[in-house]
Amino acid sequence: MNTQPYDQHPYQEVLVSPMYLAGSNGTGDAGFAPVSHWPHHYLDEGPCQLLVTSPDQRIRIGWFGDDFELWKITAAEDAVSAPRWTATFNHVTPAEIVAGLTSALARDYAEAEAIEGNGRFLTSPSLYWANAVRPLTDAGWTRDGAAERGTVEIMAPDGQAGVLIDNRFSDWDDETVRLWAGPPGWGTRAEAVFTARTPTHLVAATAAAMSDSAPAIRERHQINRKVEHLVTLAPVGQAADPQISRAPTPLDVRRTAVVQAVHRAARAPQTAADLRVVAARSRTATSAQNLSGNLAHAAAARPPASPSAPRHSR
Numbered sequence: 001m002n003t004q005p006y007d008q009h010p011y012q013e014v015l016v017s018p019m020y021l022a023g024s025n026g027t028g029d030a031g032f033a034p035v036s037h038w039p040h041h042y043l044d045e046g047p048c049q050l051l052v053t054s055p056d057q058r059i060r061i062g063w064f065g066d067d068f069e070l071w072k073i074t075a076a077e078d079a080v081s082a083p084r085w086t087a088t089f090n091h092v093t094p095a096e097i098v099a100g101l102t103s104a105l106a107r108d109y110a111e112a113e114a115i116e117g118n119g120r121f122l123t124s125p126s127l128y129w130a131n132a133v134r135p136l137t138d139a140g141w142t143r144d145g146a147a148e149r150g151t152v153e154i155m156a157p158d159g160q161a162g163v164l165i166d167n168r169f170s171d172w173d174d175e176t177v178r179l180w181a182g183p184p185g186w187g188t189r190a191e192a193v194f195t196a197r198t199p200t201h202l203v204a205a206t207a208a209a210m211s212d213s214a215p216a217i218r219e220r221h222q223i224n225r226k227v228e229h230l231v232t233l234a235p236v237g238q239a240a241d242p243q244i245s246r247a248p249t250p251l252d253v254r255r256t257a258v259v260q261a262v263h264r265a266a267r268a269p270q271t272a273a274d275l276r277v278v279a280a281r282s283r284t285a286t287s288a289q290n291l292s293g294n295l296a297h298a299a300a301a302r303p304p305a306s307p308s309a310p311r312h313s314r
Helices: 029-035 095-115 134-138 200-210 250-267 272-301
Strands: 013-017 040-042 050-053 059-063 069-075 085-090 151-155 161-166 175-181 190-195 216-219 232-235
Touching: 029 050, 029 059, 029 095, 059 095, 069 095, 085 095, 095 190, 095 200, 134 200, 175 200, 190 200
Parallel strands: none
Antiparallel strands: 013 216, 013 232, 040 050, 050 059, 059 069, 069 085, 085 190, 151 161, 161 175, 175 190
16 A cells, blocks of 8 residues: 655655556566576667577567567567567566566577577467467456457456457468557556567467566555555555554563563662663674674675676666
């Protein structure tokens, strides 16, 4: 549940559920993570700002940081052939969903290298549309009976996401599968579109990422105001509800007894019992100082973190 106004703490990191309504965070980091070991080409000219390719350049993943179609992903039989299929993701699509496709491509390419074959990323799609959306139906998404003749639409339980499959006769380069999430609108509707020859397992991998119940991390200002009422936000690292009572542990009991005794000693004359309490308090403070010193020593001995990969801002 959203417990804070939209404008309060705009840069606070929050967990957004469902993930498919989280929108883009302005970088492609999550989508590129599965192929971070592939060659990166930073382009100064043209709309494509970053191109990541498989080592043989048969798979190409383009980042168009200022365009409506933010991602364009293709696969071809060789580096100079026309793409066999194309997948595009618009500027609202969470990069975590793109990662479903890039993860599958990374696996396919690794397997292709091992067996010296063409790779699953070039296989023909299944004749059965249900195979492409099985992760969605397994997650409780249901078929919409009002879909246009010759098409199939599967809807999320909340009605805020779906997939439209066009089964009508089409050319190989026609767009036949469209995953979507969010209300219609330029800044609210996420879309992932696949052409007819896209292998079925790659569409299914993207659908599986879309139906993932794990939340996405965003800063509050990155959540579109028109979508905020449709999502659940929780601060990152939020502690358990303090109102939920639990039985005190033995350590809790000892701590409480020491605190109460110290308070009594502060108000009463210094009796023998009081002196024992003061001694206990001294031992507790010394133990805490030793623990703090040990933690500081461990932190100093820890090697410095490696620099993060460059962020590719829109």
